[in-house]
Amino acid sequence: MRIGELARRAGVSTRALRYYEQQGLLPARRSTNGYREYEESDLKLVTEIRSLLTVGFTLEDARPFVECLRSGHGSGGACPESVEVYRRKITEIDDQIRTLLERRAEVAAQLAEACPGCALRTGGTR
Amino acid sequence: MRIGELARRAGVSTRALRYYEQQGLLPARRSTNGYREYEESDLKLVTEIRSLLTVGFTLEDARPFVECLRSGHGSGGACPESVEVYRRKITEIDDQIRTLLERRAEVAAQLAEACPGCALRTGGTR
DNA sequence: CTAATCGTTGACGTCAACGTCAAGGTCAAG
DNA sequence: CTTGACCTTGACGTTGACGTCAACGATTAG
Numbered sequence: 098m099r100i101g102e103l104a105r106r107a108g109v110s111t112r113a114l115r116y117y118e119q120q121g122l123l124p125a126r127r128s129t130n131g132y133r134e135y136e137e138s139d140l141k142l143v144t145e146i147r148s149l150l151t152v153g154f155t156l157e158d159a160r161p162f163v164e165c166l167r168s169g170h171g172s173g174g175a176c177p178e179s180v181e182v183y184r185r186k187i188t189e190i191d192d193q194i195r196t197l198l199e200r201r202a203e204v205a206a207q208l209a210e211a212c213p214g215c216a217l218r219t220g221g222t223r
Numbered sequence: 224m225r226i227g228e229l230a231r232r233a234g235v236s237t238r239a240l241r242y243y244e245q246q247g248l249l250p251a252r253r254s255t256n257g258y259r260e261y262e263e264s265d266l267k268l269v270t271e272i273r274s275l276l277t278v279g280f281t282l283e284d285a286r287p288f289v290e291c292l293r294s295g296h297g298s299g300g301a302c303p304e305s306v307e308v309y310r311r312k313i314t315e316i317d318d319q320i321r322t323l324l325e326r327r328a329e330v331a332a333q334l335a336e337a338c339p340g341c342a343l344r345t346g347g348t349r
Numbered sequence: 350c351t352a353a354t355c356g357t358t359g360a361c362g363t364c365a366a367c368g369t370c371a372a373g374g375t376c377a378a379g
Numbered sequence: 380c381t382t383g384a385c386c387t388t389g390a391c392g393t394t395g396a397c398g399t400c401a402a403c404g405a406t407t408a409g
Contacts, residue, residue, distance in 0.1 A: 101385065111386090116367060130375060132386055152326045155365075174337030183334040184341075190327045194320060200278045201316045208309040211300030215310075227355065237356090242397060256405055258356055281395070 100125075103135045107143040117146060120156050122163050142166055145173045153190065158182050226251075229261045233269040243272060246282050248289050268292055271299045279316065284308050 162173030288299030
């Protein structure tokens with residue numbers, strides 16, 4: 098299939114697909130007129146990339162998953178490199194959550210100080 | 224005082240101070256040679272900006288606080304516009320936390336599926 | 350006089366994942 | 380032949396808060 102069809106079926110822009118190719122995540126063979134030609138299996142690659150991006154992965158994070166799929170695995174997360182990325186991302190997310198919790202407490206405290214009686218719902222004022 | 228001293232005392236770069244001025248947050252009068260001249264009170268403004276930035280505020284978010292301070296209030300968060308920003312930022316932070324929690328659950332689930340037995344510490348596997 | 354230190358105004362670079370033209374080639378239908 | 384739909388490769392724009400030159404003027408110490 099060509100880039101337009103893959104884009105439609107994957108729910109992404111053609112620009113995104115070209116960008117993935119540029120980043121080495123989605124190589125495509127070319128037909129004689131220079132058009133990119135994709136396999137059915139490429140749809141799965143794009144789907145994998147998309148689902149990883151939506152949970153906060155970068156394209157670089159997604160690379161091991163794509164390579165894992167292309168190496169024949171049914172799941173992109175089955176390879177040890179992917180598992181390592183999973184672990185790292187989880188600790189990153191945990192760090193971010195911790196930071197946000199600290200910030201929330203700090204901001205809520207400043208609010209309480211600047212405007213006593215301005216209690217928020219979530220703050221635990223009961 | 225001039226920009227270098229203010230920068231040192233506030234713990235920021237001179238570039239940052241010029242940027243704040245450009246954004247209209249930190250106007251400075253000029254001495255005859257064109258150098259920026261700051262008051263003691265400007266140190267407090269910069270300190271306020273910095274503390275807000277470190278908890279995730281943008282410079283735009285910080286604007287009401289700066290104006291509040293310059294209008295004579297001892298605290299930048301005392302004015303109603305600042306309180307409104309406080310509230311909004313707290314809900315933003317809460318949204319971000321929720322998103323991250325969802326992502327963490329999703330990633331942990333994918334990890335568990337791809338690699339059974341790869342339990343994480345925080346996941347609640349007990 | 351000269352070097353050192355401070356200041357000034359541009360203006361481009363950073364980081365990610367594309368969006369959005371621009372200028373043009375390809376191909377099937379009418 | 381001419382739309383029109385599709386494709387190609389650049390290449391700049393986006394977002395925020397500056398970092399990092401470049402090229403220059405001001406001030407002071409020696």
